[in-house]
Amino acid sequence: MNDPIQRCKVLTAGVLNLILVMGIARFAYTPLLPAMQEQTDLGAAEGGWLAAINYLGYLVGAVVASVISDLELKDRLYRIGLVAAVVTTAGMGLTENLWLWAIFRFFAGLSCAAGMLIGSGLVLNWLMRNNHRGELGIQFSGVGLGMALCAVAVEVMNTVFDWREQWFVLTAIGALILIPAWVWLPRPESIPSGVNRKTMEDSPPGAIFMRLVTAAYFCAGVGYVVSATFIVAIVDELPGLEGKGVWAFLVMGLAAAPSAILWDLVARRFGNMNALIAASLLQAVGILLPVIEPSLMLTMLGAILFGGTFVGIVCLVLTMAGRFYPSRPAKFMGKMTISFGIAQIVAPAFTGILREHNGDYAVGLYTASATMLVGSVLLLMAKSREVGETPTPEAVKR
Structure with missing residues (x-):
């Protein structure tokens, strides 16, 4: 068809x-x-x-x-x-x-x-x-x-x-x-069990690689959720930027729309792990820009960097799942999603408490940005093992 x-x-x-x-x-x-x-x-x-x-x-x-x-x-x-x-x-x-x-x-x-x-x-x-x-x-x-x-x-x-x-x-x-x-x-059509699965061989990564990437994805969850949840309130509280929070959210959304396609192109050219590391570093910068200097230009640049990376990071991890487990990508994504999801539960509650205590969101943003940097280091460590790109025979057997 x-x-x-x-x-x-x-x-x-x-x-x-x-x-x-x-x-x-x-x-x-x-x-x-x-x-x-x-x-x-x-x-x-x-x-x-x-x-x-x-x-x-x-x-x-x-x-x-x-x-x-x-x-x-x-x-x-x-x-x-x-x-x-x-x-x-x-x-x-x-x-x-x-x-x-x-x-x-x-x-x-x-x-x-x-x-x-x-x-x-x-x-x-x-x-x-x-x-x-x-x-x-x-x-x-x-x-x-x-x-x-x-x-x-x-x-x-x-x-x-x-x-x-x-x-x-x-x-x-x-x-x-x-x-x-x-x-x-359309409603899904019934497919006989086993169709297409015979040609799909899983190539699982090593255990250490998995732990490093899972921890890095937790860090990505922290970095993502703080800005994604509070960006409008954060910007509205910055001196001279009252009422501009929705603008930042709009720019963030517009930057996010093509980001999956763009990061897919980057990954094809430079490799999936390199793309993930670059996206994580750019997101760390984007999170921090609004509080480094409360200006409209830096705020919008931060929104572009954040919006242009957070969807890309998720899609790059989905791509990784398809490469390691083509017959059952949910196995990999289940572990990743649990890690990402725990971060999304803890981080906004923690950030809201910090806002009540300190009177602003700055500490929450610094924490989120620092966590993204930690995640970038974890990804570099995972890449250095080269297991993510060429799984070992022992890993494949598991």
């Missing part, structure tokens, strides 16, 4: 899925956080805990996704995730109860895992079964596009609607996006 229209529909469904589950259900919280803190009793520490609970939901969903192999079950969970993304977005505007917010953020995290891991996998599965190239970069542009959509929507709505009404408007947008994301992704 080589229908370009059908291929375009499936890819569009993949992009819209990520716009909904990542851009709206997950990331709308970031630009709306300052308004919620201003118009409700939500404090910085509670805001951090809500973010942590959202990432806990994602972690639970990721672990479940990693052990499911049945395509029909994956398809059902994907579609449940789309509905949950819309329902939990609406729920955020229906209450001011912290416990109910926590429940909605948890299930929003589950929906994100369903869309990000299961939905993207279903799109890739359809593409490969129909002899198309796996367009991972095109799919993952939905993350950045979703962030940009929320930034523009919140910037437009801020002067017209209160925090509650903004959640409802985003719910309506999400409900519209759900329709093509649901309809344009």
Whole structure:
């Protein structure tokens, strides 16, 4: 089958899925956080805990996704995730109860895992079964596009609607996006067990390499989650940059949209590990720029560096999973996601507490940037073993 229209529909469904589950259900919280803190009793520490609970939901969903192999079950969970993304977005505007917010953020995290891991996998599965190239970069542009959509929507709505009404408007947008994301992704076809698996030989890396990369991915989770959660609130508190936080989030999203494609090109030219190291170092710089000197130029440059790397890092690790475990990439990604997910739970809660104690987010950003540097060193150590590029025969046997 080589229908370009059908291929375009499936890819569009993949992009819209990520716009909904990542851009709206997950990331709308970031630009709306300052308004919620201003118009409700939500404090910085509670805001951090809500973010942590959202990432806990994602972690639970990721672990479940990693052990499911049945395509029909994956398809059902994907579609449940789309509905949950819309329902939990609406729920955020229906209450001011912290416990109910926590429940909605948890299930929003589950929906994100369903869309990000299961939905993207279903799109890739359809593409490969129909002899198309796996367009991972095109799919993952939905993350950045979703962030940009929320930034523009919140910037437009801020002067017209209160925090509650903004959640409802985003719910309506999400409900519209759900329709093509649901309809344009075909139901999976039944495939006899064992098809294509005979030609796929796994080449697992060595144990030390795995530990180093897993620890580095934990560091990447810390670096990612602090800026991704608090960037709008951080920038709005900087001298002379009041109200510019949504702009930074918009720039971050626009930079994230093409980043998976760009880092894939870098990896092909310079190697996957070299690309990961470069992305980690650039992200460390991007995290720190807004607090080094509170200027609009450095803030936007930091947003570009951060947005242009965090999706790329995830995609490079996904590529690594496909190289080591082509027959069962979930084995590798399950371990990586647990490491990344734990960081996403701990870091925002810790950052919110630091903000309450110190009065600003600077310490949290310095910590996140330093953690990314540690992660870069761990990646260099992993690369020095050369196990990541050429697995040893002993590792392959395991």
